[in-house]
Amino acid sequence: MAPETGAQLSEAQIAVHWREERTYRPPAAFVAQANAADPGILERFGEEHFPDCFNEYADLLSWDTRWHTVLDAGNAPFWKWFTGGRLNACYNCVDRHLPTGRNKAALIWVPEPEDQATETITYQELYRRVNEFAALLREFCGLEAGDRVTFHLPMVPELPVAMLACARLGVIHSEVFGGFSGAACGDRIADSASRVLVTVDGYYRGGSLVDHKAKADEAVEAARRNGREIEKVLVWRRHPGRYASRTPMVLGRDFFVDDLLGGYRGRSVPPVSMPAEAPLFLMYTSGTTGRPKGCQHSTGGYLAYAAGTARYHLDIHPEDTYWCAADIGWITGHSYIVYGPLALGTTSVLYEGMPTHPDAGRCWRIAERLGVDIFQTAPTTIRMLRKLGPHEPARYHHRFKLMTTVGEPIEPEVWRWYHDEVGKGQAVIVDTWWMTETGGILGTTLPALQPMKPGSCGPGALGILPVIYDEDGAVVEAGSGRAGNICIRNPWPGVLQTIWGQPERFVDVYYGRYCRDPGSKDWHDWPFLCGDGAVQASDGYFRILGRIDDVINVAGHRLGTKELESAALTVEEVAEAAAVPAVDEVRGRVVEMYVALKPGLSPSPESGQKVTAAIEREIGKLARPAHVWIVPDMPKTRSGKIMRRVIAGISNFADVGDISTLANPEIVDDIRHRVQSAK
Ligand code: PRX
Numbered sequence: 001m002a003p004e005t006g007a008q009l010s011e012a013q014i015a016v017h018w019r020e021e022r023t024y025r026p027p028a029a030f031v032a033q034a035n036a037a038d039p040g041i042l043e044r045f046g047e048e049h050f051p052d053c054f055n056e057y058a059d060l061l062s063w064d065t066r067w068h069t070v071l072d073a074g075n076a077p078f079w080k081w082f083t084g085g086r087l088n089a090c091y092n093c094v095d096r097h098l099p100t101g102r103n104k105a106a107l108i109w110v111p112e113p114e115d116q117a118t119e120t121i122t123y124q125e126l127y128r129r130v131n132e133f134a135a136l137l138r139e140f141c142g143l144e145a146g147d148r149v150t151f152h153l154p155m156v157p158e159l160p161v162a163m164l165a166c167a168r169l170g171v172i173h174s175e176v177f178g179g180f181s182g183a184a185c186g187d188r189i190a191d192s193a194s195r196v197l198v199t200v201d202g203y204y205r206g207g208s209l210v211d212h213k214a215k216a217d218e219a220v221e222a223a224r225r226n227g228r229e230i231e232k233v234l235v236w237r238r239h240p241g242r243y244a245s246r247t248p249m250v251l252g253r254d255f256f257v258d259d260l261l262g263g264y265r266g267r268s269v270p271p272v273s274m275p276a277e278a279p280l281f282l283m284y285t286s287g288t289t290g291r292p293k294g295c296q297h298s299t300g301g302y303l304a305y306a307a308g309t310a311r312y313h314l315d316i317h318p319e320d321t322y323w324c325a326a327d328i329g330w331i332t333g334h335s336y337i338v339y340g341p342l343a344l345g346t347t348s349v350l351y352e353g354m355p356t357h358p359d360a361g362r363c364w365r366i367a368e369r370l371g372v373d374i375f376q377t378a379p380t381t382i383r384m385l386r387k388l389g390p391h392e393p394a395r396y397h398h399r400f401k402l403m404t405t406v407g408e409p410i411e412p413e414v415w416r417w418y419h420d421e422v423g424k425g426q427a428v429i430v431d432t433w434w435m436t437e438t439g440g441i442l443g444t445t446l447p448a449l450q451p452m453k454p455g456s457c458g459p460g461a462l463g464i465l466p467v468i469y470d471e472d473g474a475v476v477e478a479g480s481g482r483a484g485n486i487c488i489r490n491p492w493p494g495v496l497q498t499i500w501g502q503p504e505r506f507v508d509v510y511y512g513r514y515c516r517d518p519g520s521k522d523w524h525d526w527p528f529l530c531g532d533g534a535v536q537a538s539d540g541y542f543r544i545l546g547r548i549d550d551v552i553n554v555a556g557h558r559l560g561t562k563e564l565e566s567a568a569l570t571v572e573e574v575a576e577a578a579a580v581p582a583v584d585e586v587r588g589r590v591v592e593m594y595v596a597l598k599p600g601l602s603p604s605p606e607s608g609q610k611v612t613a614a615i616e617r618e619i620g621k622l623a624r625p626a627h628v629w630i631v632p633d634m635p636k637t638r639s640g641k642i643m644r645r646v647i648a649g650i651s652n653f654a655d656v657g658d659i660s661t662l663a664n665p666e667i668v669d670d671i672r673h674r675v676q677s678a679k
Contacts, residue, residue, distance in 0.1 A: 024453075027427075035316075051490075053463045065086040067085030079495065081298065082493070087300055089274075089303050096345075102124045104345075106123045109351070109352070110352065111351075112352045118370075130168060131267055131268045132264040137169060140232075143166075143169060145274065149171055151173060152178060153236075155328060155353075163338055169269070172192075179620050182214070182217065182221075183619075187222060189220075189222075189228055191291070191501065192282055194228075195232070196231065199212060199215070200212055200235065200237070209238070213245035216247075217250075233254045276301065283295050285331075293499045295331075295496040296498050296499070297439050302493065306336070308440075309340065315402050316341055316346050318346050320346050322349065323375050324336045324348070325375070349372060375422075376403070377405065378555070379410040380408065383414055390417070400422070401428070403419075403422065403430075404431075407555075408556050408588045409545070410431060419452075431445075437496045438492075439496065443486075453537075456543045464492055466486055466542060468485065469527070482535065509529070557622055559623050568611045573597050592629065608628035631670075635665075650672045
């Protein structure tokens with residue numbers, strides 16, 4: 001992390017920061033039914049009860065063998081939770097609910113187009129589908145505990161079915177968000193050394209059927225270039241029996257799942273009893289170098305943490321109809337569409353398509369029709385819906401008891417629209433701050449016990465001890481008004497176990513910065529660096545300012561500047577590239593690319609288009625830059641480092657800071673003139 005090259009804007013550079021100290025209290029009706037309404041819970045999860053307090057989360061699960069040690073710190077910072085314990089995650093999310101909830105909806109899938117019938121999958125039906133697919137994975141693909149499988153699946157019920165089937169076998173799943181390109185998927189296949197890819201032929205988005213199978217072929221190619229051969233591609237058909245892709249099936253490699261499943265009808269596969277610390281899944285996320293990080297999550301600790309936080313912070317009861325309108329391809333969907341809610345035996349809604357198609361009323365119609373009472377989404381969606389349909393929620397009779405926001409900071413005025421219009425003033429809001437690495441929520445309120453403060457996530461979640469450190473490792477006191485790097489002082493069950501195949505990088509990225517003694521086995525010496533800047537008010541509430549590393553958070557999705565720049569550099573004429581964030585009213589941040597061409601080449605509109613195409617090909621459409629600026633040179637330090645901070649300042653019409661250390665300060669005015677006159 002070199003501040004002079006960091007992609008992020010300093011607090012002084014952008015004017016989006018707010019100082020809101022007013023608080024809101026939860027409605028009495030909410031408090032009366034809340035899972036955590038007794039203040040004693042705050043005491044039970046206090047620091048003096050760490051780590052035993054997390055037994056309460058583990059006790060929400062069914063174990064084959066009870067653990068003997070809550071936290072094993074022997075190989076710090078590779079924490080082991082609930083050691084000695086054995087369990088199966090699929091059993092916990094499916095089988096154990098059958099005796100009392102066989103006919104209850106586990107998943108409700110709302111497909112596109114809107115006139116297509118909603119599919120209700122009971123716990124019994126989920127059990128059937130998961131078992132049949134598990135039998136297929138085991139017998140047709142030869143997969144067993146510890147193997148990895150990559151999924152490149154969009155929001156179809158086959159995704160949770162496939163996840164749970166893997167979990168049943170102890171196979172480690174690695175879902176790549178459907179919007180990522182085939183090339184990005186291939187990199188992740190190679191990194192995880194998967195030999196099976198599970199995909200779908202097509203899916204609906206915004207009214208049209210997207211050809212998805214084409215990406216599988218690109219993924220197989222990209223994996224091959226990285227030395228990994230995919231043996232089997234399992235293709236679900238979006239409409240069973242009808243192939244929706246124009247891409248040919250490759251003989252001997254590609255198989256239609258719906259055809260194969262015929263041979264596994266009615267099969268049941270016993271859940272494999274796994275050690276608590278066996279990996280459950282990998283979730284790749286962007287880091288500061290080009291190579292994505294495969295965050296490895298455990299079976300026991302992760303599942304306990306997802307279930308516990310879902311129970312107390314999202315207030316999920318088995319009788320709720322809960323809708324997290326995120327994508328399962330991100331950690332939010334893993335923890336709070338699939339694992340947390342299903343472990344608690346509730347009904348979890350998933351939907352295909354977009355919140356704004358065919359109009360800004362789609363979410364509220366779905367919520368009204370299904371009787372959704374807990375709703376979760378991201379600020380970018382809230383901003384979009386507020387802009388497109390500010391009065392739309394009032395037209396529907398949905399009634400939420402709790403709403404969540406996750407993924408980015410939310411502006412207080414956007415928060416208030418969410419509260420007043422979407423929640424009709426009757427729903428509590430929990431602003432949940434966390435990240436892919438953390439498995440579950442780190443900073444938020446206990447909705448019945450702690451007031452809401454728009455724009456602040458709240459204090460640490462139950463059992464979580466956040467702290468803000470300055471650059472020298474000194475504590476930044478609450479109420480000081482100073483920003484610093486937010487860390488978590490203690491380990492918790494949901495924290496990633498390691499970066500898949502990169503243990504040194506794991507220690508370095510998350511613990512290297514503030515570790516007091518690398519030989520220590522005492523958790524107090526290992527603060528976890530979250531990667532965000534934050535300030536803490538005197539009431540203990542945290543306000544998150546955004547990433548401190550070279551990661552740009554676009555509409556709640558993390559993109560590494562290095563990945564963007566490497567993609568731009570695949571264009572023949574590009575000599576140098578820099579990716580910076582620009583403030584955007586709806587998406588929070590967007591990416592702007594700056595590129596300098598090789599000497600002697602003159603800029604043309606095609607150069608910019610090629611850069612955009614390269615980014616879409618290498619990463620995916622989600623990373624598409626808002627602008628590609630072709631510049632004669634980059635502002636650089638004397639040692640040749642590109643000063644992204646200066647470029648970000650220009651993109652945002654903000655102060656560029658001190659440029660006296662630049663080797664070529666004259667370029668700043670030149671770039672500023674080109675960019676700002678064109679905006
Ligand atoms: O900057 C923080 C922001 O999203 C980053 C994590 O992104 P990702 O790993 O994709 O996980 C997103 C879903 C958990 C964080 O480093 N972030 C997440 N939630 C919030 C947030 N920023 C402010 N407020 C939040 N509630």
